[in-house]
Amino acid sequence: MKQRIMISLAPFFLSSCLTAYAGSQLKQEPVLHHNDLPINYVEPSSQVILKTEEKIKDLFNLQYDNEYTIQKIGTQTYWIGVQYYNATVIINDEGVLVIDPLGPDSAKALFNAITSITDKPITAIIYSHYHLDHIGGTNTLIALNNKKYPNNAKHHIRIIANKQINDNIKQYASLSNNGSRIPKVPLPTETFSKSMKTIHFGKQQLILKRLKGAGHTKDNTLILLPEERVIHFADMINPDQLPFYNFAGAEHFPHGYIRDLNYLVSDKFSTKWDFINGGHGNIGTKTDIQKLLDYIHDLTKATKEALNSADYPTNKADGNHFIWFKHWQNTITKQVKERLRNKYSHMYGFDAGVVESHAAMVLNELMDH
Numbered sequence: 447m448k449q450r451i452m453i454s455l456a457p458f459f460l461s462s463c464l465t466a467y468a469g470s471q472l473k474q475e476p477v478l479h480h481n482d483l484p485i486n487y488v489e490p491s492s493q494v495i496l497k498t499e500e501k502i503k504d505l506f507n508l509q510y511d512n513e514y515t516i517q518k519i520g521t522q523t524y525w526i527g528v529q530y531y532n533a534t535v536i537i538n539d540e541g542v543l544v545i546d547p548l549g550p551d552s553a554k555a556l557f558n559a560i561t562s563i564t565d566k567p568i569t570a571i572i573y574s575h576y577h578l579d580h581i582g583g584t585n586t587l588i589a590l591n592n593k594k595y596p597n598n599a600k601h602h603i604r605i606i607a608n609k610q611i612n613d614n615i616k617q618y619a620s621l622s623n624n625g626s627r628i629p630k631v632p633l634p635t636e637t638f639s640k641s642m643k644t645i646h647f648g649k650q651q652l653i654l655k656r657l658k659g660a661g662h663t664k665d666n667t668l669i670l671l672p673e674e675r676v677i678h679f680a681d682m683i684n685p686d687q688l689p690f691y692n693f694a695g696a697e698h699f700p701h702g703y704i705r706d707l708n709y710l711v712s713d714k715f716s717t718k719w720d721f722i723n724g725g726h727g728n729i730g731t732k733t734d735i736q737k738l739l740d741y742i743h744d745l746t747k748a749t750k751e752a753l754n755s756a757d758y759p760t761n762k763a764d765g766n767h768f769i770w771f772k773h774w775q776n777t778i779t780k781q782v783k784e785r786l787r788n789k790y791s792h793m794y795g796f797d798a799g800v801v802e803s804h805a806a807m808v809l810n811e812l813m814d815h
């Protein structure tokens with residue numbers, strides 16, 4: 447992190463500059479009109495399709511106690527959770543398509559989950575983005591699939607991803623002793639460089655799209671299953687939970703991140719889907735997206751208020767000025783958390799320190815721009 451503040455400027459910042467800055471910040475702050483309908487928490491089912499007012503009950507304990515959790519979310523579509531990561535799986539006449547094979551430690555459980563609901567082999571994989579915690583288990587998954595379905599092993603599994611993901615896989619490949627590069631996951635067999643691509647898996651159509659905000663990463667892909675009214679969009683939301691630390695490493699926070707979330711609930715796109723698999727958390731709906739936008743709005747407001755009331759400590763006895771920033775940042779982020787306590791303390795992870803990490807990101811944005 448770069449040095450954020452000059453001591454001689456601190457009083458100026460605190461008294462006027464940041465107040466002015468704050469007023470012009472985050473122009474995409476959402477205006478929200480959503481009905482906070484009660485959620486009906488139900489036992490997970492691989493047979494009965496979830497209703498939009500339902501979520502999986504007691505998800506933390508379920509995922510802690512069980513190898514996997516399966517919930518049907520469309521006529522051919524399943525949400526499968528393993529160790530707090532979630533894949534989307536389509537099963538039809540073509541075989542099994544997996545969106546995100548999950549990490550190396552989760553791929554076996556994911557495979558066991560799939561084989562518990564179908565005898566069909568995996569014949570296609572989609573990578574949402576090149577983060578190994580979501581796709582690093584691909585080799586394991588394919589090896590298990592080939593072992594169980596040796597006849598199928600003769601045929602290559604389709605692996606579909608955008609070119610940016612393909613480039614990232616190459617860039618982050620391991621170097622072998624002889625200097626050759628070994629990708630950590632199989633390279634895609636089908637790539638596309640345009641922002642949008644329609645593919646087919648049996649009769650199921652899938653639309654793969656990179657959004658303009660690139661909120662999480664540049665290569666992150668929104669995958670829409672139009673017939674099923676399901677989207678898979680990794681690391682943008684933990685439905686029914688607060689966002690993970692630092693908004694799960696959102697590379698373009700806040701503007702790109704908010705832009706992408708707004709797209710999901712825009713007039714243009716919101717009519718196309720009912721369920722979101724965010725790769726983490728419960729199964730989400732448009733209400734969850736709106737609640738997240740609401741949270742960012744409240745977080746930003748609280749950070750601006752805390753910023754305006756926090757003194758910048760300058761203590762010669764500290765012997766360095768870095769620590770003054772840290773004390774100042776901690777004061778503000780703790781205040782933000784207290785300001786949000788009333789509305790958000792019931793939410794998953796509130797006291798885990800995530801709110802402070804979110805507030806620090808908003809604070810950086812307010813200071814930097």
Ligand SMILES: [Zn+2]
Pocket residue numbers: 575577580662680681
């Ligand atoms: Zn990620």
